[in-house]
Amino acid sequence: MKLSGAEIVVEELKTEGVEVAFGIPGGVLLDLYDVLYKEEAIRHILMRHEQCAAHAADGYARVSGKAGVCIATSGPGATNLVTGLTNANMDSSAVVALTGQVPTSVIGTNAFQEASTFTITMPITKHNFLVKRTEDLPKVIHNAFYIANTGRKGVVLVDLPKDILAGVADVDLHPKETFAGYKPNIKPNQVQIKRVVEILARAERPLILAGGGVISADATTELQRLAEFLAAPVVTTLMGKGAIPENHPFCLGMAGMHGQVYANRAINECDALLALGTRFSDRTTGWQLDQFAPDATLIHVDIDTAEINKNMPVDIPIVGDVKLALLEILKLLAKKSAKKSGSEWEKRIKKMHEACDSCVEEIPREGASVSDILIKELSKILDDDAIVTTEVGQCQMFAAHYYMTRKPRTFISSGGLGTMGFGFPAAIGAKVAAPDKKVVDIAGDGSFLMTCQDLATCVENDIQVVVCIFDNRYLGMVRQWQELFYEKKYAQTGLGITPDFVKLAEAFGCYAERVEKPEELKDALNSAFESGKPAVLDMIVGKEDKVLPMIPPGGGIIGMIGTERCKHI
Amino acid sequence: MQTHIISLLVEDHPGVLTRMSGMFTQRGINITSLTVSPCEKEGLSRMTVAIKGSESELEKVRKQISNLIEVVKVVDLSEREAIVRDLCLMKVHVKDSEARSEVMQLAESYGAKIVDAVLDAVTLELTEEPERIDRFVDLMRHFGVKQLFRTGVTAIGIGGGLER
Ligand SMILES: Cc1ncc(C[n+]2csc(CCOP(=O)(O)OP(=O)(O)O)c2C)c(N)n1
Numbered sequence: 001m002k003l004s005g006a007e008i009v010v011e012e013l014k015t016e017g018v019e020v021a022f023g024i025p026g027g028v029l030l031d032l033y034d035v036l037y038k039e040e041a042i043r044h045i046l047m048r049h050e051q052c053a054a055h056a057a058d059g060y061a062r063v064s065g066k067a068g069v070c071i072a073t074s075g076p077g078a079t080n081l082v083t084g085l086t087n088a089n090m091d092s093s094a095v096v097a098l099t100g101q102v103p104t105s106v107i108g109t110n111a112f113q114e115a116s117t118f119t120i121t122m123p124i125t126k127h128n129f130l131v132k133r134t135e136d137l138p139k140v141i142h143n144a145f146y147i148a149n150t151g152r153k154g155v156v157l158v159d160l161p162k163d164i165l166a167g168v169a170d171v172d173l174h175p176k177e178t179f180a181g182y183k184p185n186i187k188p189n190q191v192q193i194k195r196v197v198e199i200l201a202r203a204e205r206p207l208i209l210a211g212g213g214v215i216s217a218d219a220t221t222e223l224q225r226l227a228e229f230l231a232a233p234v235v236t237t238l239m240g241k242g243a244i245p246e247n248h249p250f251c252l253g254m255a256g257m258h259g260q261v262y263a264n265r266a267i268n269e270c271d272a273l274l275a276l277g278t279r280f281s282d283r284t285t286g287w288q289l290d291q292f293a294p295d296a297t298l299i300h301v302d303i304d305t306a307e308i309n310k311n312m313p314v315d316i317p318i319v320g321d322v323k324l325a326l327l328e329i330l331k332l333l334a335k336k337s338a339k340k341s342g343s344e345w346e347k348r349i350k351k352m353h354e355a356c357d358s359c360v361e362e363i364p365r366e367g368a369s370v371s372d373i374l375i376k377e378l379s380k381i382l383d384d385d386a387i388v389t390t391e392v393g394q395c396q397m398f399a400a401h402y403y404m405t406r407k408p409r410t411f412i413s414s415g416g417l418g419t420m421g422f423g424f425p426a427a428i429g430a431k432v433a434a435p436d437k438k439v440v441d442i443a444g445d446g447s448f449l450m451t452c453q454d455l456a457t458c459v460e461n462d463i464q465v466v467v468c469i470f471d472n473r474y475l476g477m478v479r480q481w482q483e484l485f486y487e488k489k490y491a492q493t494g495l496g497i498t499p500d501f502v503k504l505a506e507a508f509g510c511y512a513e514r515v516e517k518p519e520e521l522k523d524a525l526n527s528a529f530e531s532g533k534p535a536v537l538d539m540i541v542g543k544e545d546k547v548l549p550m551i552p553p554g555g556g557i558i559g560m561i562g563t564e565r566c567k568h569i
Numbered sequence: 570m571q572t573h574i575i576s577l578l579v580e581d582h583p584g585v586l587t588r589m590s591g592m593f594t595q596r597g598i599n600i601t602s603l604t605v606s607p608c609e610k611e612g613l614s615r616m617t618v619a620i621k622g623s624e625s626e627l628e629k630v631r632k633q634i635s636n637l638i639e640v641v642k643v644v645d646l647s648e649r650e651a652i653v654r655d656l657c658l659m660k661v662h663v664k665d666s667e668a669r670s671e672v673m674q675l676a677e678s679y680g681a682k683i684v685d686a687v688l689d690a691v692t693l694e695l696t697e698e699p700e701r702i703d704r705f706v707d708l709m710r711h712f713g714v715k716q717l718f719r720t721g722v723t724a725i726g727i728g729g730g731l732e733r
């Protein structure tokens with residue numbers, strides 16, 4: 001079939017099931033946008049910054065389980081994508097980025113708006129392509145999606161020179177051909193599975209650590225079945241929030257640096273730790289690895305071979321898809337009898353769980369310290385299906401610690417990169433992926449200012465997300481570290497008094513309201529949803545609130561500070 | 570720190586070398602030698618990379634390199650199970666006929682060939698294990714090495730071959 005490069009790209013996108021793309025056009029992309037203009041099957045959402053296009057595609061992917069697509073022009077468009085792509089790749093989120101490039105005849109000459117996108121994005125993507133011939137496009141686009149979506153998911157970028165998009169070629173669409181060296185390892189080893197089953201069946205104090213891989217592999221039902229069969233408590237990483245309902249009696253919540261004290265205790269006390277789809281980041285393990293499951297047989301299931309023994313030496317590695325591994329484990333376990341309830345470990349867990357719930361109620365607070373209350377209010381007001389995204393900082397860690405996530409793919413946060421400005425555009429992507437769900441960005445004032453221009457995108461495209469700003473007028477998390485570890489010298493962390501977030505939001509045509517007290521949140525949120533518009537709630541919080549407890553730098557998981565209220569144990 | 574030799578079978582695409590070396594760069598590992606050449610399969614190239622590093626460090630990069638989409642195969646050739654060769658070209662100063670005959674004698678005992686000669690210098694070629702080349706070069710330094718070129722190691726597993 002004779003088609004232009006741009007037509008081939010769009011045809012292949014449709015074959016891959018792409019329904020929406022987030023992007024900004026430019027000179028070298030005119031041919032592509034000319035085809036998109038006529039194309040009804042693909043909705044293009046015009047963003048106001050390419051970083052937001054990448055974050056939106058990332059948020060879309062995390063909520064929908066399908067690859068998100070973002071588009072940017074050559075040079076500045078592509079370099080603006082970089083933060084968003086790095087973020088998505090660090091969190092193993094399937095994103096396909098299409099970038100325009102100067103014509104092949106002038107590549108390497110510092111042509112107008114030329115940047116070497118191919119080399120710039122090499123270390124921040126799972127794979128990338130610089131297309132040199134129009135006839136290569138079918139294979140390249142197909143493989144971009146195949147690679148992004150399989151194995152450990154990630155970002156694939158396709159750099160498209162202008163003449164390649166404009167050129168015409170006689171091609172066969174939808175090739176199946178892939179790379180000889182790319183074999184996303186998905187089948188777990190049976191021998192290892194058997195060993196794991198024996199260990200889990202024998203363990204007296206089993207514990208499951210669920211990472212983002214459980215959600216990305218859609219293995220949450222299997223996880224819950226296993227936990228119930230073994231009467232094993234579950235702790236999660238930040239990325240794993242939602243892998244099991246956090247109000248499940250066996251869920252001890254998030255572990256790690258700002259996790260629940262009890263979740264960390266459980267890691268310290270268990271005798272078998274089944275780690276699923278996690279890379280043992282230092283935010284989860286702390287820095288004193290001798291406190292991390294010292295008495296346990298460590299089992300690590302991950303789809304990425306390179307994660308095995310990278311950050312944490314383990315006893316039994318299983319390389320493969322978490323869902324397949326769990327199904328195999330469950331199958332073999334079914335031949336054994338389920339763990340009877342009433343074990344010492346279960347009692348201990350129950351006690352820890354209750355303590356965890358009650359201590360939250362008893363936070364000593366001074367004056368306006370309401371950050372945690374606001375998150376708990378949000379937990380109560382929002383239904384189980386509502387999606388929460390977060391910015392980065394205290395707001396994020398308050399959300400991670402106190403927000404009760406009840407379903408997978410409803411807690412979306414920047415884990416690996418910790419990117420301020422992620423939450424709001426990710427919320428845009430989330431809302432586009434799930435238009436019937438409520439979407440709320442738990443934002444910091446500093447973070448929101450990094451990407452707030454995309455309020456225009458929300459208003460123009462009728463994307464109703466609600467941004468709840470934790471207005472502390474500080475780069476709060478950095479300020480907290482200055483308070484705790486740098487003698488309260490608040491170097492460059494004060495944000496002054498501008499802007500007035502209510503006026504800012506109104507200028508964009510959003511609904512906006514100031515929330516001075518937690519009691520006002522419910523009404524404000526309801527009004528925001530009822531307004532039918534994108535909305536911003538400016539929530540005034542204690543300027544010097546600290547998010548505690550925390551593992552101090554260099555500390556271990558049982559060396560948390562700020563645990564005064566966790567004495568029930 | 571031990572020298573490790575890794576043999577990679579990669580797709581012959583632009584950028585593969587950058588991807589591969591980027592993995593070492595990110596981990597701060599220095600590549601001591603690197604050769605790239607076509608191989609028995611069309612569309613694929615073979616890279617031989619020599620690095621100095623600990624066993625565990627090497628294991629981590631090896632896995633990350635295997636993850637690269639265009640890397641078809643990674644084989645870790647410990648020097649014992651492999652035939653390892655380096656090619657050296659060197660111009661040695663010979664100040665008089667006595668020096669010339671000494672150089673020629675030593676070259677012969679090492680199996681080096683004389684590939685060019687002028688009045689005050691000879692050019693030698695030696696294909697050997699890298700350690701033997703090191704020793705030969707050291708010897709030649711007594712006469713004066715004007716220029717030295719080495720290709721870096723290439724290596725092949727003994728017996729039936731790499732593609733088990
Ligand atoms: C893009 C980016 N720049 C800088 C940082 C470093 N940093 C981490 S948290 C933080 C403060 C965030 O402030 P804010 O969004 O107001 O949230 P708060 O901590 O006050 O809740 C900063 C500057 C970062 N994570 N990301």
Ligand SMILES: [Mg+2]
Binds near residue numbers: 473
């Ligand atoms: Mg702030």
